[in-house]
Amino acid sequence: MLVLGIESSCDETAAAIVEDGRRVVAEEVASQIAIHAGFGGVVPEIAARAHVVHVLPVIDAVLKRAAIGLSQVDAIAVTCGPGLIGALLVGVQTAKAIAFGCGLPLIGVNHLEGHLCAVFLDVEKVPSFPHLALLVSGGHSEIVVAHDFGKYELLGATRDDAAGEAFDKVGKLLGLGYPAGPLVDKLARTGDRAAVKLPQAMRGRGLDFSFSGIKTAVATHVQKHGVPTEQALSDLCASFQAQVVAQLVSKTMLALDEKKFGGLVVSGGVACNRGLRQALQTETERRGVDLFIPSPERCTDNAAMIACAGYYRLRRGERAPVDLKAAPGLSLTS
Numbered sequence: 656m657l658v659l660g661i662e663s664s665c666d667e668t669a670a671a672i673v674e675d676g677r678r679v680v681a682e683e684v685a686s687q688i689a690i691h692a693g694f695g696g697v698v699p700e701i702a703a704r705a706h707v708v709h710v711l712p713v714i715d716a717v718l719k720r721a722a723i724g725l726s727q728v729d730a731i732a733v734t735c736g737p738g739l740i741g742a743l744l745v746g747v748q749t750a751k752a753i754a755f756g757c758g759l760p761l762i763g764v765n766h767l768e769g770h771l772c773a774v775f776l777d778v779e780k781v782p783s784f785p786h787l788a789l790l791v792s793g794g795h796s797e798i799v800v801a802h803d804f805g806k807y808e809l810l811g812a813t814r815d816d817a818a819g820e821a822f823d824k825v826g827k828l829l830g831l832g833y834p835a836g837p838l839v840d841k842l843a844r845t846g847d848r849a850a851v852k853l854p855q856a857m858r859g860r861g862l863d864f865s866f867s868g869i870k871t872a873v874a875t876h877v878q879k880h881g882v883p884t885e886q887a888l889s890d891l892c893a894s895f896q897a898q899v900v901a902q903l904v905s906k907t908m909l910a911l912d913e914k915k916f917g918g919l920v921v922s923g924g925v926a927c928n929r930g931l932r933q934a935l936q937t938e939t940e941r942r943g944v945d946l947f948i949p950s951p952e953r954c955t956d957n958a959a960m961i962a963c964a965g966y967y968r969l970r971r972g973e974r975a976p977v978d979l980k981a982a983p984g985l986s987l988t989s
């Protein structure tokens with residue numbers, strides 16, 4: 656079964672063809688990073704307009720790359736939330752029009768479920784259910800139990816900023832451009848994580864996160880000492896990243912130690928972070944738990960993960976109504 660996935664929830668217009676929910680036949684992404692970089696963050700109205708420009712060319716390109724026509728597609732899966740309303744609407748309306756015009760089944764996919772499904776693409780070994788998942792992106796930081804496809808239980812979430820948002824805001828403060836997560840990560844590699852003392856937030860047994868205190872501590876440091884350069888900049892990035900990673904890892908391990916899971920899945924843009932990947936590798940090896948992290952391109956927003964999640968919804972007999980709505984505030988458990 657070939658599913659055409661369409662993703663437009665934030666700043667990537669993406670389309671993919673995925674076979675049987677597992678094999679990526681073709682994918683295309685039109686990134687808007689260059690457009691938003693000058694503003695230091697995603698501008699919702701500009702994002703929506705750019706999706707309008709890119710969505711049909713991206714779908715055409717992915718069909719061409721897969722060497723198929725729409726008549727060979729079995730279903731369409733589209734991100735219907737959460738995300739930016741204008742951005743979501745472009746993908747949803749496009750998917751509805753194609754599905755209606757071609758008489759194809761349509762599935763509305765939760766973007767967060769898409770991130771959790773990215774580990775099932777193009778791999779032999781997959782996690783079994785129930786497994787634990789750490790979802791860390793620009794908009795979300797959540798610890799979730801995946802009981803099955805489409806059945807999720809929320810164990811913990813951020814009380815303020817998402818982890819990726821904290822990386823981006825701290826990066827902006829340090830004049831690093833947007834998105835700053837990858838740049839902070841790169842600088843942190845040559846920095847001394849013990850150089851700057853930052854607060855250890857949200858210690859204790861609860862599974863919620865908080866990153867705004869660490870972010871404010873970086874802001875206070877910059878106010879006192881100015882924006883650092885060279886080695887001092889790397890040191891500050893390493894110190895900040897170490898605190899974020901320590902919190903993500905310690906909370907995830909608390910949940911992991913609670914009961915037996917069929918592995919730990921980590922996904923979302925922040926799952927590209929080298930410090931986080933290394934720390935999770937060490938901790939899961941110590942516990943004899945299998946760790947599943949998608950490749951960096953599949954951790955960030957893509958349409959293959961949407962097609963994958965859509966495939967499993969389709970198999971459960973789900974179909975979106977013809978008036979499928981974009982739902983900017985959709986949660987994983989709603």
Ligand code: KG4
Pocket residue numbers: 665791792793794795818819820822823834835836837840923924925926927928929954955956
């Ligand atoms: O999953 P994603 O592509 O979009 C959302 O659904 O939000 O995540 C984007 C976020 C951005 O905040 C970006 O700075 C962060 O992921 N990110 C990273 C790294 N790569 C991307 N954060 C830390 N280290 C990285 N290497």
Ligand code: ZN
Pocket residue numbers: 766770792793923924955956
């Ligand atoms: Zn995302």
